[in-house]
Amino acid sequence: MAGSSPAKAAEECVQALPEAEPPATGEPILALRGVGKRFASGLEALSGIDLAVARGEFLSLLGPSGCGKSTLLRIVAGLSPPSAGDRRLLVDRAPGRIGFVFQDPTLMPWSTVRANVLLPFRIAGVRGTEPRERALAAIRSVGLGGFEDAYPRQLSGGMRMRVSIARALVTDPDLLLLDEPFAALDEITRLQLNDDLLRLWERHRPTILFVTHSVFESVYLSTRIAVMSARPGRISADLAVALAQPRTRATRMSTEYVAMCDSVSAHLAQAMGTA
Amino acid sequence: MSPAWLRVAAPVAIGVLFLALWEGAVRLCGVPVYILPAPSAIAQSLWVDGPSLLGSLLVTLRITLAALAAAALVGGAIALVFSLSRIVEISFFPYAVILQVTPIVAIAPLIIIWVHTPFLALLTCAWIVAFFPIVSNTTVGLNSADRNLLALFRLYGASRWQVLWRLRVPTALPYFLAGLRISGGLALIGAVVAEFVAGTGGSETGLAYRILEAGYRLAIPRLFAALFMLSVTGIVIYLVLDVISRRLLQHWHESATTEEEE
Numbered sequence: 001m002a003g004s005s006p007a008k009a010a011e012e013c014v015q016a017l018p019e020a021e022p023p024a025t026g027e028p029i030l031a032l033r034g035v036g037k038r039f040a041s042g043l044e045a046l047s048g049i050d051l052a053v054a055r056g057e058f059l060s061l062l063g064p065s066g067c068g069k070s071t072l073l074r075i076v077a078g079l080s081p082p083s084a085g086d087r088r089l090l091v092d093r094a095p096g097r098i099g100f101v102f103q104d105p106t107l108m109p110w111s112t113v114r115a116n117v118l119l120p121f122r123i124a125g126v127r128g129t130e131p132r133e134r135a136l137a138a139i140r141s142v143g144l145g146g147f148e149d150a151y152p153r154q155l156s157g158g159m160r161m162r163v164s165i166a167r168a169l170v171t172d173p174d175l176l177l178l179d180e181p182f183a184a185l186d187e188i189t190r191l192q193l194n195d196d197l198l199r200l201w202e203r204h205r206p207t208i209l210f211v212t213h214s215v216f217e218s219v220y221l222s223t224r225i226a227v228m229s230a231r232p233g234r235i236s237a238d239l240a241v242a243l244a245q246p247r248t249r250a251t252r253m254s255t256e257y258v259a260m261c262d263s264v265s266a267h268l269a270q271a272m273g274t275a
Numbered sequence: 276m277s278p279a280w281l282r283v284a285a286p287v288a289i290g291v292l293f294l295a296l297w298e299g300a301v302r303l304c305g306v307p308v309y310i311l312p313a314p315s316a317i318a319q320s321l322w323v324d325g326p327s328l329l330g331s332l333l334v335t336l337r338i339t340l341a342a343l344a345a346a347a348l349v350g351g352a353i354a355l356v357f358s359l360s361r362i363v364e365i366s367f368f369p370y371a372v373i374l375q376v377t378p379i380v381a382i383a384p385l386i387i388i389w390v391h392t393p394f395l396a397l398l399t400c401a402w403i404v405a406f407f408p409i410v411s412n413t414t415v416g417l418n419s420a421d422r423n424l425l426a427l428f429r430l431y432g433a434s435r436w437q438v439l440w441r442l443r444v445p446t447a448l449p450y451f452l453a454g455l456r457i458s459g460g461l462a463l464i465g466a467v468v469a470e471f472v473a474g475t476g477g478s479e480t481g482l483a484y485r486i487l488e489a490g491y492r493l494a495i496p497r498l499f500a501a502l503f504m505l506s507v508t509g510i511v512i513y514l515v516l517d518v519i520s521r522r523l524l525q526h527w528h529e530s531a532t533t534e535e536e537e
Binding site: 102109 | 424
């Protein structure tokens with residue numbers, strides 16, 4: 001671990017816990033004001049969501065199943081209109097500025113890894129050598145060099161998820177949205193992909209919105225955690241994660257990590273009404 | 276899993292046993308050849324009448340394959356139109372069903388009156404029987420695109436046509452091929468039924484008419500020989516379509532999975 005001593009970091013961390021202001025890492029990239037979502041069935045999935053995200057943040061949306069995390073992510077992506085409030089996206093609206101990774105790898109089974117990763121360019125009608133080089137670079141950056149011509153069926157679940165991440169990264173998006181991407185994977189693969197995602201974030205610093213229901217995952221990965229409560233989904237706590245960067249496996253052993261997990265768990269329990 | 280040789284040997288053994296019982300029973304009980312010929316008599320007829328029956332088979336096969344091709348093209352096109360417009364689908368689908376459930380034997384005489392070219396008349400009958408599985412399967416397939424992939428295409432700004440060609444059509448391919456395999460057998464049945472109704476169909480005589488003719492003349496061994504050829508043709512059509520289907524889907528679809536890979 002680089003940087004400050006564990007004790008000092010722990011002190012900072014504890015001080016940062018209650019009602020901390022999110023770290024201002026850059027210009028704002030996304031602003032949600034009073035966003036609500038009511039489905040045609042009458043179910044109120046989200047209510048009064050205020051959220052500002054700054055460029056370069058790694059924000060986790062943490063909450064129990066059914067709290068509307070995924071709905072919120074779809075609203076941010078523009079895939080689902082909010083029924084109340086206002087979504088302002090302060091990035092270029094051109095396709096490819098937002099990357100989305102679903103819980104399932106969501107690959108085209110009839111296409112090779114290369115063709116799957118090239119999809120955003122193919123849709124945009126961009127041809128030539130540059131997209132191919134970028135696809136190759138994206139595939140290598142998720143550790144799948146040499147698998148360009150494999151079909152999804154020939155890959156393991158973890159490898160498929162890497163392809164999905166490569167496809168989201170290939171356009172070099174300003175905003176990367178991940179909807180419980182590792183929830184269906186086994187623990188070993190999940191830890192590995194957590195580290196890989198952190199390395200990608202450190203290298204390219206995209207703004208990341210990461211939906212998860214794992215306290216440990218959210219603390220390990222994020223610079224900030226929005227804890228959500230259910231029915232209707234609201235943001236019940238907005239917490240800065242002041243753990244030192246870069247995060248490594250040693251981070252998981254540190255006292256400040258444990259303290260942060262403890263605190264986040266307490267907020268989550270409160271949000272779920274079981275505190 | 277049983278070894279591969281058993282999968283071939285077991286049905287073959289059953290077949291041989293059945294033929295031996297048949298031969299034995301016919302000889303022992305002295306069944307007249309015009310009621311039930313022994314397999315040896317059928318084999319002999321196959322040898323003697325084979326060349327002329329083969330000529331008739333080619334006539335029937337031509338109608339069958341033309342009807343199957345038309346069913347694939349028109350059926351696929353109808354499914355595409357259905358997938359593009361929900362209102363067209365709900366308006367026209369019931370009529371496709373009506374065409375499918377009306378017995379072809381009942382409409383064949385009408386078609387033969389309306390369509391003057393015998394080949395086209397027979398083709399139309401066989402097509403009516405064959406097109407429905409392709410339409411209904413392909414329509415389901417075109418509407419089965421993964422919802423998240425659809426969302427992704429939308430996120431990247433895909434046009435309607437891109438969604439159709441890059442997502443819906445590939446998704447529908449296994450459904451279309453499954454429909455095609457069913458239609459292969461149905462096209463042959465349709466062609467045979469149409470020939471039964473139409474008779475000679477001009478100067479060319481199909482295998483179905485040869486069956487009728489053999490029945491009238493009590494040439495029962497030849498009738499069985501013609502039946503045998505029809506069955507083999509049906510099996511070959513199925514196997515060829517199966518191979519095509521596996522080839523097209525080998526890299527990605529579960530239905531084309533070989534055991535070693537999984």
